Amino acid sequence: MNRAKSTLEQWRIIQSVVDFGGYAQAAEKLNKSQSSLNHAVAKLQNQLGIQLLEVKGRKAYLTQQGEVLLRRSRHLTQTVDELEQLASNLGQGWEPNLTIAREIIYPMQFLVDALKAFWPDSRGTRVTVIDSVITGTQELIDNNIADIAICGIPAKGHIAEFLCESDLYLVCSPTHPLTQCGIVADETELAQHLQVVIKDTATEKSVDTGWLKSEQRWTVSNFHEAKNVLQSGIGFCWAPAYLVEDDISQGKLARLILKGSKSRKIALTLVIPNRDNQGPASKLLESLILLQHDIDQNKP
Template identity: 25%
Template sequence: MSSRNPISIEVLEILDAIDRRGSFAKAAEELNKATSAVSYGVQKLEEQLGIALFQRQGRRSVLTPAGQLMLEEGRRILSTTVRLASAAKEVATGWEPRIRVAIESTQACPLFYDILAAFLQQHASIEIDLSECTLNGGWEALDKGRVDLIVGAPGPVPLQKGYRAIPMGTGILVPVIASQHALASQTQDSDQLQAVLPKLRRIILHDTSQADIARSEGLSSGGQNFYVQTIEQKTEAIIAGIGIGHLPRQRIQGLLDKGVLQELDLGVTNNPENFLAWKISNKGKGLQALTQMLAAAHWE
């Protein structure tokens, strides 16, 4: 066997065509080759590998187990080469192969994923690398070049950073307690609530900022805190009766309607303004197309 790899894109295309069209002659017609050339290509590969790819069954040639493996893996290689060619062409014309997106943990997700799905239908070769951020974490990730786009990051927008920031409206954060919490019955009257508030543990979402000064947002307290990494963890901790905290209304309206959670009347609202932001210096056409779709959405 030659030390040179005998498996070429051309011979993989021949195997694929033979299998799909059912014969060497029809495969040759599709590939615009002579039938003898198709037969020779298969025979040469068999000789170089020292294996049989086809065996005769009556008048038909069918793949051997080794031939079937060659066909299946070969199709994956052909698919990869198609994507590679498309990605290379897009990069050459200003379309980046991957967009890194960070979404704020409190952001309602269904609309966001619907937009991503529509974007990927139009730009199937672009990869999306999605992460979650909280408070200053998104701005820091954008500043350090870890992400290309942040969605739903809370204001204020950092100044003199070269950002393009588009308001996405205000998020509605609701202070809640679990109905099963031992002190829940004492939180429905405003006077009782103020008296019992210092006894209630606060569930706090970690700021994902790594280098900049982290901040927290929500219920202030001199009492005990319980820290979590994600909004899902915060929701579950509150439902379990561990403590209280702010949660985005769009995510928990069903739990409020079912009576699993109760809203706390603190007399103040916490509705931070959220932003869609990216660096002006990023000229990627994929990013431009995605931000246009996100900016046109109705987030409230």
């Protein structure tokens, strides 16, 4: 095995000399003697057989070769710094991984904004978001897969924090026969047409919920697939308002009003399945999700 000719400390020194504009300035910032920095850089250049710096007046400048190597060295030292920070975080109980179960009718933008705020302080934590449907979320909770769960139906045996309501619109293609009688449809008429539904993601004991009275059903995995089916002129579907409002305004989909039910409202809640063992990363991300809905855990 070949031994490295240089050390991380040498690269950090040369980075400091360049960043602070010279040996004297770097020595002051690093609390080292200027002669020790001169010696470290000279030794590095001798070991590599390449001149990295040249001094003009009182300032040190990178050579062309030095620019290339310094750029690569920054990636190296940053990676080591992150590795050491990660080790420290793990030692303090900071979770290396977090899994979020998201009921797919929960607007993803809320979660994206929370994760964006989480990123600067995430300390290398890897986040996995699992889209779940109906009892699939409960299954992820029961199987201890989810650290944070956003549920569309109440999670059995867990305290939940209300986040928001999701409006579900009844939609179909503008060319669908249901639109010919105006925007009003009744249950009897609706039941005679093909319904597009989203598959429950639970692997066991999945259940049907909502309005499912049509004998003819096509089941798909998500609402993006459902929209593709609808836009072909086939079927109707209950879909989250935030996913179909633009399609409705652009004339790609038509909204139907079912007598007695202008829209369906689903309460979305946040659950921490294992509150007693919740780690600091999970607590931070939970607070940031709640803030998306103007919920401050520190206020009564």
